[in-house]
Amino acid sequence: MVLENLSSSLKDTLKKIARAMFVDEKLIDELNKEIQRALLKADVNVQLVFNLTKNIKERALKEKPPAGTTQREYLVRIVYEELVKFLGEDKEEIKITKKKPFKIMFVGLYGSGKTTSISKLAKYYSKRGYKVGSLGLDVHRPAAPDQLEQLSTQVKIPCFIDKKEKNPEKIYKKFEKEYSKFDILLIDTAGRDALSSELIKEIKSINKLIKPDENLLVINADIGQAAEKQAKTLHDAGAITGIIITKLDGTAKGGGALSACSATGAKIKFIGIGEKPEDIEEFNPKGFVSRLLGMGDLELLLEKTKDAISQEKAEDLSKKLMKGDFNFIDLYDQMEAMSKMGSLSKIMDLIPGIGGIKDKIPKDMLQVQESKLKKWKYILQSMTKKELEDPEILDSNRIKRIAKGSGTNESEVRELLKQYKQSKKMMKLMKGGSTDQKGMEKLMKKFKGKVKF
Ligand SMILES: Nc1nc2c(ncn2[C@@H]2O[C@H](COP(=O)(O)OP(=O)(O)OP(=O)(O)O)[C@@H](O)[C@H]2O)c(=O)[nH]1
Ligand SMILES: [Mg+2]
Known part of the structure; x- marks a missing residue:
């Protein structure tokens, strides 16, 4: 389970609702305090946390539970819905069109997980019947072409690389005739050590040449809320179409990264939850939050604690x-x-x-x-x-x-x-x-x- 700590504190908090005798302002305030504590620990931005709990309180005090729903059940629902909103509401999956190839390019800082994510998406889409290939345009790191080649072999897809060429445009053009044989082409680019206007310019110029259908910014979850800056800068510049958050398995700050990216309006498309090619998931806020809160268990608990008195x-x-x-x-x-x-x-x-x-x-x-x-x-x-x-x-x-x-x-x-x-x-x-x-x-x-x- 990713975000183990966040999940267990949120679960404990919600269990309190199930056991509470009353849903009153005091309970809502207590609940909100605990939600705040849990989210701040997960490195979520303070302002975002306060907005979230403010919404929860407003709704909990104002809205009447629909018929057949107790106040406690409804309060849990409100928390769930607000968290879903917080993480981007609806899932926005990548729609692979019939265009051959459908190009997905990966950009991001050094070591964020671009090349690994390529092998993961290669496996993900191959399993769904697409013919997938990879293209290596990282001309900076000497070992990059070998790494892409190895990972591509591991997930059994062809890989286009030129270990000697130092100009990515030339590499792209070199294999251009081959691409139409594939449904999906996954394009690896060089990592950068910082965000700069130079980087945006570079991404834009490569976009012009390659015209990717999806341009995904890969962000390492362990930077927490600092993810906002990257997401915002590139999203606002129109340089990306979505985000992959990686390494959610290995950090307590994942909540910060996810919420910060969602707040910029950029859509999180996938999350990386391990090092292996199968460790990737399409990001679906609803499913993600229900798992985080252990909704199934919680509903059971609410059912059980319904008082005997009619x-x-x-x-x-x-x-x-x-x-x-x-x-x-x-x-x-x-x-x-x-x-x-x-x-x-x-x-x-x-x-x-x-x-x-x-x-x-x-x-x-x-x-x-x-x-x-x-x-x-x-x-x-x-x-x-x-x-x-x-x-x-x-x-x-x-x-x-x-x-x-x-x-x-x-x-x-x-x-x-x-x-x-x-x-x-x-x-x-x-x-x-x-x-x-x-x-x-x-x-x-x-x-x-x-x-x-
Ligand atoms: N635990 C975990 N490790 C990951 C995940 N994604 C990537 N990694 C690891 O992160 C390290 C860097 O991954 P790469 O895919 O090489 O990152 P990159 O962005 O291509 O790096 P550069 O090309 O050097 O910029 C590797 O050791 C990966 O195994 C993930 O979701 N979970
Ligand atoms: Mg790489």
């Missing part, structure tokens, strides 16, 4: 909560739901105008423990229907009976009763916080929208 039950419960008229059965449902959703205090944070009231509620009421819930369940099971519906009738005799029947003690039954009374009081306070019916409905909507089940 939407209707939750709505029903919140209505009762708001009306303040509920009995023991509702109390139990409420407690059970709270333990699934997280603490009551967290839920209250989401309801506007409730903040002040929160302080008046006993702390232990805001936390429900699993073990207590179990006991309360037994206690409730030992009550008659009448008692459940009207807890006020519980006197000491009834309490004694219930404790015995449920295998608990009287103080535990009393505690449950106390909890009920406190809840009821709290509901009244909440009611007081929003007096008229309209305000209540608004509050409910807020409650429903923010809390996902």
